[in-house]
Amino acid sequence: MLGTTSGETGDTDPAVIYERKRDRSFQYTITDNSCLVDADEEPPQDINHEAMKKAISTSMYLNCITMSHVQYMRKIVVDGSNTSGFQRTAIIGIGGRIETGMGPVRISSICLEEDSCRKIEQEGSTVEYSLGRLGIPLMEISTEPDIKSPEHAREVAEIIGAPLIAAGWLRKGADSIRQDVNFSMGFGRVEIKGVQKLSDIESCIRYEMERQNGLRKVSEFLKGAGIPHISLTESGDLFEKTTSNILRKSMKSGLSIYVSRLTGCAGIMKKGDLRLGKELSDIVKAFGGGGLMHSDELPAFGIDHEIGPIREKLGCCDGDAFIIVTMRPQLKELMETELNSRLKTICDMTLSETRYLNQDGTTSFLRPLPGGARMYPETDVPVINILPFMEEAEKIKPVPVESVISDISEKYGISIQDSETIVRKGMLHEFLLFLEIIRDGSLSSRLLLHIIPEISKTAGREIRGEEVAELMKKAPAFDLDRETIEYAMKIHFEDNTPQEKAWEEVRKSFLSSGDLSLLVEKAASIPDISEKNLIPRLRGLTDKKFNPAVAMEMYKKVRKSS
Amino acid sequence: MSSSATAKSGERIKFIYQKMEMSGILVSHDSRQYNIKLSSGYNISVPVDSIEIIHREEITVSHHSSPPSENKEAEVEIIATGGTIASRVDYLTGAVTPVFDPGILGENIPNITSFRYEVKLMEPILSENMTPEIWQRIGKIVHEAQEKGRSCIILHGTDTMSYTASALAFMFSSLKRPVILVGSQRSSDRPSTDAYLNLEAALEFSRQNIGEVGICMHNSISDTSVSLLRGVRTRKMHSSRRDAFRSPGVPPMALYSNRSSTVEPGTIPCSMEKVSFSSSLEKRAALVYFHPLMGPDDFHAMCSGKNIVVIAGTGMGHISSRLFDSLKSLTRDGTKFMMTTQCLGGRVDMDVYSTGRQLTELGVIPLGDMFPETALVKAMHVAANYPADKFKEMMITDMRGELLSREVEF
Structure with a gap:
């Protein structure tokens, strides 16, 4: 349980109000590296000196003014991702700048924070988190709105990120470098959280542009035709004999089925870039509902003969759309309010909010943007004078991208072109990860640039470097070389053979x-x-x-x- | 270079730091550092001579706080003495000050609307600054409430909560309504605070048929259950965990989980009789923690001028034989010595080793499995309220559940 306290001005943050409405409870899984501080059962100890040096060094590298004293703050976060209900964060540097191919980009700040818990799963109103990642030092580097295009965003991320990866400062793991992409095209600021891959930066911005363009059309439509009012009616009776697996499962797990008419909305729920249905569906999920289906996507999901009776029950005319919502009955009032408020938001095109990137490249509503009134000083940590850290911070300064490329090429014996591709395409992290396992630079490079793309093609999906690393780690005492790895990858990724079994196959097929x-x-x-x-x-x-x-x-x- | 002499805390300022123009609120400053809250919400701390203030303007920060109100119909009195649970954070400076705002109760405790309560504010005090005089003042307020048939919920710092609970327990030979001390291990400014759930539970316990003084705190580190522990048998066993309070040897008197409370068997019910109350305490008392370095002079310095001394001895109740002469002479001058164990479990038994037997011969009273803190408070009560020849008898008699004859936890 996390209570909701009002901030210094007496106002309560919108993100906090949102969480209060959701009334969720949180469970935490203890991991090997957990301690009482992670469980919020003990005050924090001294700041991590290593992290401090690296943050100061990064601040200097990015031409920031490094603060002479560091003051830790508590940033209120009540989605359960922090056991305490706040994240510890401090400004290390401000006012920096980097040079890019499209001109200078200003760095607003570098903060040294504590990473949050990783979400394991959510079932109804209970969310399970792992304490594993909580408290790991996290550097947050923010830029001013100087980025001009999706490609430029990717370049900026690379200029900032590559030297840090090359310096070996980042923890190994899929989520150890993440980008929060802030985007605006005049309808408010949208923050897209947790963008892990450089290539995803471009695509998520493109998606967001497309989404907002679509919503603009929906908005014009709503302004003309009037905003429909969503009123959810319990309609389990219409689905008693349904053949829809989704609905049958929902009913079995105790959810009720509601329907509502959306007057005049046929054709804007889902058609080309008009996707009102997804907007509403995101809201249903965010507030703990089971799911939402709409008339533009039906018949589908085993729903067909029910369509007529639904339309009849709701009195739908030709241009009307309808939605089917599954949820617990006690959510009815909240859900109606939130769905109607979403329609209004879209009509007004006030789109500021926090979103997250889905695996399919789309983005979904996460929570309202937090306000400014959610920070106050962390009294358990005294103000830190950085002077004692400066000398060592200067020694470990990261090097620019160009030097990273030539260093990698020289050190690991790969061509400069390959090194450039690896660094510029954001694969350095994976390269170093492979290197650690197979200790062979040219094979690591070959895996990344040739073998993985080839097998991705035949497997019909994009294989991540982390998956390959996991597979290689599972190799028994056996010669790891190009042939064995490629063979193991083929049977693992193309035929879905489990990792251990794949290696068994390799052992059977290859001579020791x-x-x-x-x-x-x-x-x-x-x-x-x-x-x-x-x-x-x-x-x-x-x-x-x-x-x-x-x-x-x-x-x-x-x-x-x- | 700076106009710091004229800038005041709480002003909105524009300033130049390292050639960058910035703005924020001056939170505080001393002769060396400015602490400034930037508009992003972050505070920065910069040396006074490193910035130039170019603009300043006064702002007013309003504090919402609702004054306590009398309620003639009240069934429960909430007495705020201070401590983490009755503290508020100054969001501007981050300082936690012991001030209780009754207004926060309504906002944060779901069940409070179904209770008729009255809030009494005492001068806020941190737990470590508690004194026997304050125990007596709290005792008086509790007594008045008992006379009116009201339960009492006392918001108290956790560090010395067991002492206050013991003092109240001995002051009342019987209680008409429950007396509950509530604390918190996480301040109420944190979303993860334990204060509100503990208070919610205390309110539920206050309606139960419990005629004892109890301490109401988390039962585990999860927000799933809260226990009411017998005050005289409770110790703070951890410096920071929410479930720091335990009552070794006895189960909780009552439990609160899933929004309902249950009273466990063995809990003394509310008394129908007139409340008998005595807050007299012998204050020339000491609790002495023996250690291998302690010599006769140290011991003498700690015990001289005291009428009663509780020793927290090693193991089954020992101190070094080099202190015996000092102990003898103090006893001759009228000091009464009692023995408890500094072990975190178990009882003293002064018949097993020769040191124990010698100490008994010197007049030291063994106090079984009574906790040193409880023993001190009990001795203060007994010495002030019973004739001298009854002192030993009362000390080794169980009065409020402080003394267990059998240890049954394996």
């Missing part, structure tokens, strides 16, 4: 290096054997796969010693 060595020795004694015919000869001797390059090396060694 010991067996290969024996086989090479045997082949070496064949009278007319040469480097030219070695590989075909070996293939004749075994049904199993092997790495030709390794076999050749072995052969050369045998020859040399004899």
Whole structure:
């Protein structure tokens, strides 16, 4: 439970009011790295010195004015992602700037914060979080609205992020670098949270532009035709014999089915870039409802013969749309209020809010934008003089992107072009992750630039670097090389074979290096054997796969010693 | 370079820092640092000579607070003495001050509307600053409330809450209505505060048939249940956890979970008789924690001039034999010595080792499994309210559930 307190001005933050309406309860899973501070059962200890040095160093690197004293604040966050109900955050630097291909971009601030809990799952009004990530030092770097295009946004993220990744300052893991994209095209500020990949920055901005353009049309329509009023009527009787699995499941889990007419809205619920239905559906989910379906997408989901009776019950005319909402009955009043308020928001085009990026590239409503009145000083942490940190912070200064590219190329023996692609396309993190496992720069680069894209194509989905790393970590004591990895990836990602099983298959199909060595020795004694015919000869001797390059090396060694 | 001499806390200022123009509210300053709240909500702390203030303007920050009101129909009195639970945070400076605003009750405690209550504000005090005089003042307020048939909920700092609870328990030989001390381990400015759930539970307990003094705090670190623990058997066992309070050896008197409260068997019901109250306390008393460094001079310095001394001895109730002469001479001068254990569990038994037997011969009274804190308060009460020849008998007799004859927890 997190209470809601009013801020210094006596006002309560919109994001806080939103959470209060949702009346949710939170459960926390304790992890190996949890302690009483994470559980909000103990005050915090001293600031993490390592993180402080890195933040100061970043501040200098981004040409910021570094604060001489650091004052920790409590930022109220009541969605349960922080056990205390607030996030500790402090300004380290302000007023910086970076140079980009499209001119300078100002850096507003660098803050050193504590990361929040990771959400595990949400069921009804109970949310489960893991304490694993909570309290891990997090640097928040914000820019002024100087970014000119989706491509530019990606470039800025790369200029800021690549040196930090290259310096090895980031924790390994999918969510260790995240972008909050702030976007505005004149209808208020939309903050899209948790954008992990650089390439997603461009696409989510494009999606958001498209969404807002669509909403503008919907708004004009609503202004002309009048905003319909949503009034939810319990209509379980219409679905008693439904063949819709979704609805049957919902009813079984105790949800009721409601319907409402949306006068004159047929065709704007879902048609091209008109997507009023999704806007309303997001609200239903955010406030704890089961889901929403609308007439523009029906018949579908096993709903067909019910359409007539629904329209009849609601008195729908030709141009009218309707919605079907599943939820607990006690949510009815709240849901009506929130859905109607959404219609009004769209009609007025006051779109400021916090959204999140879905896996399919769309964005969904997360919560209202928090106001300014949600911070007060953290009294458990004294003001910190940064002077003692300065000397070391200067020593560890990160290097610019260009140097990162040449360093990576030199250090790990890959071409400058490959290094550039890896850094510029935001794959450095994955590259270093692979390197840690297979200790081979050119193979890591090959995996990223060739093998993963190829297998992604045949598997019909985008395979993330983290998934490949996970698979490689599961490899038993076995030679990890290009062939074995590629083979394991093929059977794991293309045929959905579990990781352990995939490696078992690899072991069955490939010669171990010991067996290969024996086989090479045997082949070496064949009278007319040469480097030219070695590989075909070996293939004749075994049904199993092997790495030709390794076999050749072995052969050369045998020859040399004899 | 700066016009700091004229800038005042609480003013909105525009200033130049490192060639950047910024604005905010001057929260506080001393001769070296300015603390400024920027419009982003962040506070920054900058050296006084590093900024130039170019504009200032006064603002008024209003504090909402509702005065306590009398309620003749009240069934429960909420007595605010201070501590974390009765503190408010100054959002501008972040300082937590012991001020209680009755207005926050209505906003945050869902069940309060179904109670008729009256709030009494005492001079706010931190737990560590409590004194026996304040126990007596609280006792008087509780006595008046008991006479009117009202329950009492006392908002109290947690550090010395067990002492106050014990003092109140001994002051009343019987109670007409429950007396409940409530604290919190997380201040009420935090969304995760335990204050409101503890208070919500205390209100429910206040209507129950409980004729004892109890301490009402979280039962676990989750916001799932709150327990009412017997005051004289309760200790703060953790410096920060919400469930810091435990009553070793006895189960909670009552529990609150899922918005309902249940009273456990063994809890003394409300008394029908007239309330008998005595707040007299012997204040020439001491609690001495023995350790291997302690020499006769230290011991003497701590005990001289005291009428009663409770020793928290090692193990089953020991102190070094080098203190015996000092103890003898103090006893001759009229000081009464009692023995408790500084162990976090168990009882003293002064027949097992020779040191124990010698101490008994010197007149030290063994107090079984009574907690040192409870023993001190009990001795203060007994010494002031019973004839001297009854002192030992009363000390080793269970009066309010402070002394257990059997330990049954395995």
